[in-house]
Amino acid sequence: MARDKLSAVHVRQSPAGKYGDGGGLWLLKKDKDVGSWMFRVSVHGRLRHMGLGSISDVSLAEARAAAAKWRTVAREGLDPIQERERQRREAGRNLHLLADVAADAFEARKADLKGEGKAGRWFSPLEIHVLPKLGKYPVSNIDQIAIRDALKPIWKTKAATAEKALQRLSIVMNHAAALGYPVDIQACLKAKALLGGQGRQVENIPSLPWQDVPDFYASLSDGSTTHLALRLLILTGLRSAPVRMMxxxxxxxxxLTVPADLMKGRKGEAKAFRVPLAPEAMLLIEEAKRQARDGLLFPSPRGGVLSDMSLSRLMERREMEARPHGFRSSLRVYLAENSCPRDVGEMILAHSVMGKVEASYQRSDLLAVRRPWLERWARFVTTGRDMPTEIPASAEVVALVAKQEGAA
Structure with a gap:
């Protein structure tokens, strides 16, 4: 079959009509200036007509190259039109950027995150340490080498953060696979093998020895919102968020009843937590009520909730290593060294001490049992003197629990 019958001049100047170039390539002109390319080929006895684009976008040379490409496909027994669609779909999948897939994965998980992830703690390891380097890459191009190179600078210096970033990225890669994108879901595992050990030990948040807490408590004396919030945090053993958002x-x-959404834990698993307030804590709350705004006991001077950093910075400015969260450790050690039963001490800090089955039968939160221990702690913190109160003996604890369960 003769080929290459057309020339660039023919393409530009031919009037309306149908012109063959040979080899199945045709020029279809609507008028002198408007036309398009069409490739015609027989596949398994079926005649197929395949558009190759407008003459304003595709030159004669490009049309001939495209026709040659699809003739080869047809010789292999494939339908050129179906094959082109398959290649387009695959190219589309490959263009999904990691940043977009990560955002979609985050949206899908929000319902299971505390506060629907508004605090940003789930997404921030990705946002800070992964996406600036890999976010603009197609997710299908992300392999263990790219992941290793992104996390290597912090793998040993910020080990815990790097682990979180890798774990979050693994979730994103699995999310991409669920969407049908061609990704290697083992890439994160391979990257971890390439990164090697971290040579680290878990470091606890620095805390004050419990014997030094009274002096620090006494120094929080200016009546400001920050001082009052820190004082209540110390007296109750609560984390920062339940106090700041009280x-x-x-x-x-x-x-004090802390709502479930302010307690640590996955959404749907955290429960409301009751805290028995010592007389000293009650006086502090009454003082805080005079500064309350919009129902918040500890509002920020600029409006809204008091920032977590405002508590930490107070201690930083005093050049202290300890941080607000460390007062939970101070309280826990105090309780242990003063013979508080382990389970009671754990419940004072809202730690789970029971399995699911046991918890289904043990409905008491031991409020009455926890109260004298927190009252003793409050008296020590506010006076500097440890004056043991009448703490129920083991048999009395059992009786108190049974009494509370009966009331429930």
Whole structure:
């Protein structure tokens, strides 16, 4: 079959009509200036007509090259139109950027995250340490080498953060696979093998020895929101968030009820937590109510919730190694060294001490049992003197639990 019958001049100047170039390539002109390319080929006895683009976008040379490509495909027994669509779909999958897939994975997990991930702690390891380097790459191009190179600078210096970033990235890669993108879901595991050991030990948040807590507590004396919040954090053994976000209605009588969404734990698993308030804590709350705003006991001077950093920075400015969260450790050691039963001490800090089956039968939160220990701690913190109160003996603890369960 004769080929290459057309020339560039023919393409530009031919009037409306149909012109063959040979080899199945045709020029279809609507008028002198408008036309398109068409490739015609027989596949398994079926005649196929395949558009190759407008003459304004595709030159004669490009049309001939495309026709040659699809003739080869047809000789292999494949339908050129179907094969082109398959290649387009695959190219589309390969263009999904890691940053976009990561954002989609985060959206899919929000319902299971505390506060729907608004604090940013789930996404921040990716956002800070992975996406700036790999976010603009197609997710299908992300391999263990790229992951290793992205995390290597922090793998040993910021070991815990690097581990979180790798774990989050693994979730994103699995999410991409679920969407049908061609990714290597083992890439993160391979990258971890390439990165090697971290040579680290888990470091606990620095805390004050419990014997030094009274002096620090006494120094929080200016009545500011930050000082009051830190004082209540120390007295109750709570984490920062439940204290900073405490509302007036959370306190009824001498009991503070922390809502489930302010407690640590996965969404749906965390439960509301009752805290028995010592007399010293009640006086502090009454003082805080005078500065309450919009129902918040400890509002920020600029409006909204008091920042977590405002508590930490106070201690930083005093050149202290200890941090607010460390007062939970101070309290726990105090309780242990003063013979508080282990389970009671753990429950004071809202730690789980029971399995699911046991918890289904043990419904008491040991509020009455926890109260004298927190009252003793509060008296020590505020006076500097440890004055043991009447703590229930083991048999009395059992009786108190049974009494509380009966009330429930």
């Amino acid at each position: 509302r007036v209605e959370h306190v009824v009588g001498d009991v």
